[in-house]
Each structure stands twice: as structure tokens, then as C-alpha cells.
């Protein structure tokens with residue numbers, strides 16, 4: 001009897017397996033190039049995700065199979081401009097986001113970033129977008145705050161410490177912390193809450209708050225909750241012993257209390273939210289502010305970190321010299337009038353995009369043809385900046401080389417700029433782009449007009465490889481030590497003062 005039951009169960013299992021295999025094999029995605037295993041299971045992709053190597057894995061697949069690759073039975077990755085345009089720009093803001101973005105809900109609410117469909121997103125964006133317009137970011141009251149924070153960062157260069165090495169990645173909670181992430185947090189909260197922005201560069205409690213947000217190592221925990229909610233619910237306690245849940249109580253306190261205040265300056269996001277308090281309740285406002293604060297820390301901090309690391313390498317030192325020269329020759333120019341500074345930043349965003357991974361979207365009702373492949377509705381489609389920037393070799397020849405000069409050539413400028421996907425593209429691209437550019441250019445001008453940077457001898461190339469987090473990257477070794485050598489007044493090459501301190 002028992003044997004008979006087992007035979008029935010085995011037969012049923014075999015039948016189900018055959019049905020599953022036949023279904024996979026007759027899927028429209030069978031025509032899309034990709035590894036055979038991806039037609040039948042997403043396990044390989046999930047394994048790579050959990051091990052923080054999804055981006056590199058997909059990039060290798062693009063190198064092998066071309067600009068369209070099936071990465072799972074219901075998921076395809078693209079790299080061409082027509083695909084970017086279709087997925088992210090069609091109808092203004094492209095296809096709806098996939099439920100991957102549910103992972104980022106805050107206080108149980110959807111923010112502009114986590115709204116899935118176009119209509120909800122457009123409604124929220126209409127409220128918020130004007131505070132991120134370039135004209136608002138460039139107002140003197142906004143820029144004064146960025147200058148102040150950049151000066152605070154650079155003042156450390158002239159401190160009297162005997163060490164000349166500085167931790168520019170996240171920094172340690174010591175007096176010698178000069179982290180770029182602290183700068184990014186102070187700038188973002190200035191734009192959100194002035195005069196109630198954070199002072200991570202000056203106050204330990206603010207810096208601790210920033211660390212909580214920036215040191216997000218909850219990748220595995222959150223992926224398990226996304227892929228297997230039941231397993232996650234049943235074993236949450238046990239799981240948390242092995243993989244960390246995301247908890248940011250200090251940031252919650254800061255944002256919840258600051259967003260209650262009513263004295264925010266007129267250029268800030270908070271002042272806009274106050275104007276619209278009939279449309280958003282206090283939790284919505286706090287969730288939106290926390291989201292923007294989080295979005296503005298790792299992204300800007302990591303971009304600056306990879307940029308300063310690259311400029312400090314012997315292979316790129318000539319760009320550092322030319323940048324110092326450009327800054328010396330144009331002391332009064334606005335940050336938008338410095339072509340080499342812009343080129344170096346664009347090339348950094350190309351080579352080290354802070355969000356290098358896929359931005360998943362869903363094929364709309366009725367299915368769509370993308371890059372000549374017809375895909376049924378609800379197929380997950382995406383582009384990842386890392387591959388868009390490296391595989392379009394007609395637009396970016398010698399794509400693995402850091403070469404800011406490519407951005408100075410008039411020829412092909414429009415093609416390069418539209419394929420620069422670091423801030424994404426279309427109506428759901430980064431709303432904080434102008435703010436981020438202003439922050440980064442201001443700090444770079446302040447540093448490289450006065451200092452030369454070199455890598456600390458303890459650093460290795462491997463430790464600066466890009467590692468995936470949930471939606472952003474960071475140096476694999478999670479540290480970046482650079483040495484700062486003050487330049488003699490106006491000097492750019494060879495001549496420099498003895499170091500007077502660390503940054």
C-alpha cells in the first residue's frame with residue numbers, strides 16, 4: 001500500500017516536471033539568447049544575487065551572448081540604446097517598476113522611488129520635482145550650504161595630525177574621520193531640512209546616524225524576504241542570527257523629528273512638503289525624506305570615493321594634474337564651466353556607476369517587442385548601467401579604460417550622454433541628479449585646487465573592486481585610504497608642500 005502510494009507520488013511529480021519543462025521550452029523567451037539553465041530556473045541568478053555578484057554575472061552573459069540576454073525564465077537584460085529608450089523612456093517614464101521595489105517601502109508607505117505604476121509616480125513627482133530643479137539647486141542659499149560643508153571637509157587637510165593618510169570611504173568613528181559619505185549626508189539633509197540638516201562632519205551622533213544608513217549590509221536578509229516571504233516569516237528570528245535585518249533607529253529618530261518642524265528654508269524639500277500637507281500625511285512626508293536622504297548618501301559618497309581613488313592611480317595622475325591646472329586657471333568659474341571637471345565626473349559615472357545593477361521593470365499588458373524580441377506581459381526587463389557603459393563599444397571605444405578625454409570630443413557627444421545610464425533615464429531617472437552633481441563638483445574643486453592625492457600603500461586594487469549591495473555598489477574592502485599632499489600655492493606639478501595633516 002505504502003509502496004503503491006510512493007509510486008503514485010513519484011509519477012505525479014514526474015508528470016508535473018514534464019509539464020514544467022514543456023512550458024519552459026515553449027516559452028517565447030526560448031528565442032532570446034542566454035544560458036540554457038536560465039530557460040528553466042532562476043536559481044543561478046538568485047545565487048549570484050545573494051552572493052553580491054549579480055552585476056558581474058549579467059555583464060559576463062552580455063559579453064558572451066550580446067546585447068540581449070535571458071537571465072531567468074521570466075527575465076531579460078538589455079544594453080542597447082533602443083532598449084533603454086523603450087524600457088525607461090517610452091510614454092515619458094517607461095514601463096512600471098517590478099515588485100522588487102516593495103523591498104524599499106518605508107514605514108509601510110510608498111515613496112516616489114517605490115511607487116510601481118506611472119500614475120501614482122507622476123502624482124508624487126509633481127509635488128516634489130521642483131525642489132530638485134537645477135535652478136533651485138543652484139540658488140545661492142542652497143549652494144552656500146554645499147560650499148560650507150565642502151570647506152569643512154577640506155579644513156581637515158590642514159589639521160595638525162602627523163599622519164597624512166585619510167579614510168575617505170565610510171570613515172571610522174574617530175576624530176580623523178573625513179568620510180565622503182558624511183559630506184554626502186550633510187549635503188542631502190541640507191537640501192531636505194535646512195536649517196536642520198545633519199552635521200556628520202562635526203558631530204559624532206550625526207555621524208553615527210549616517211553610518212547606520214550607509215552601512216547597509218542587509219542584502220541577504222532582504223532578498224530572502226523578497227524571494228521567499230513564507231520562509232522569511234517562519235524563520236525570521238533564526239535568519240537574523242546569520243544575516244542582518246535592516247534597522248536604522250537613529251535615522252528614523254532624526255527624520256521623524258526633523259520632518260515635524262515647520263521652520264525649513266524655502267529651497268528645501270521639507271518646505272515643499274509642508275505646502276502640500278493636505279495631500280501627504282506626516283508619515284508620508286517622513287518616509288519621502290528618509291528615502292531621499294538614503295538615496296543621497298551611498299550614491300554620491302561612493303562616486304566620489306571611486307573617482308578620487310582612480311585619479312590617485314599612477315595611470316590617471318595626468319588627469320589630476322590637468323584638473324588642478326584647469327581649476328587654477330579658472331578660479332572664479334562656476335562649477336558648470338569647467339569642462340575637464342565635468343569630463344572626469346562623467347567618466348567616473350560611466351566606469352563606476354554607484355547603481356551599476358539592473359533597474360527592473362515589467363513588460364506592459366499585451367507584451368512588447370524590444371530589440372527584435374517579442375516578450376509577453378509581465379516579463380521582467382532591465383538594463384544595468386555597468387553593461388550599458390561597457391558593451392556599447394561604438395560609442396565608448398576601449399570601454400574598460402578610464403579616459404575622461406572621450407567626453408571632451410565634440411564628435412559623438414549626444415550619443416555618449418544619452419547612453420550614460422548612471423542616473424538612469426526618462427521620467428523615473430534620478431531626481432537628485434543636479435544636487436548630486438553640484439555636491440560632487442564643489443568638493444572636487446575644493447580638494448584638487450589645493451591637494452594632490454595618492455593611494456595609501458596599504459590599499460590594493462582588489463579591495464577597490466565594485467561589490468553589489470541591494471541597489472548600490474561599494475568598494476569590496478569597504479575602505480579607501482588616500483594620502484593628501486598640499487600643493488604649493490598655485491602649483492600643479494612636482495612642487496608641493498610637506499604634508500601638514502590628514503584629510
Ligand code: HEM
Pocket residue numbers: 112113114125188291292293295296297299300303353354355359360421422423424427428429430431432433435436
Ligand atoms: C551620484 C549620485 C547619484 C546617483 C548615481 C543616483 C542614481 C539614481 C538612479 C540610477 C536612480 C533610478 C533608480 C531606479 O530606477 O531604481 C535614482 C533615483 C532616485 N534618486 Fe538618485 N542618484 C544619486 C544621487 C541622488 C541624490 C543626492 C538624491 C537626493 C538627495 C537622489 C534621490 C533619488 C530619488 C528620490 C530617486 C527616485 C526617483 C523616482 O523614482 O522618480 N539621488 N538615482
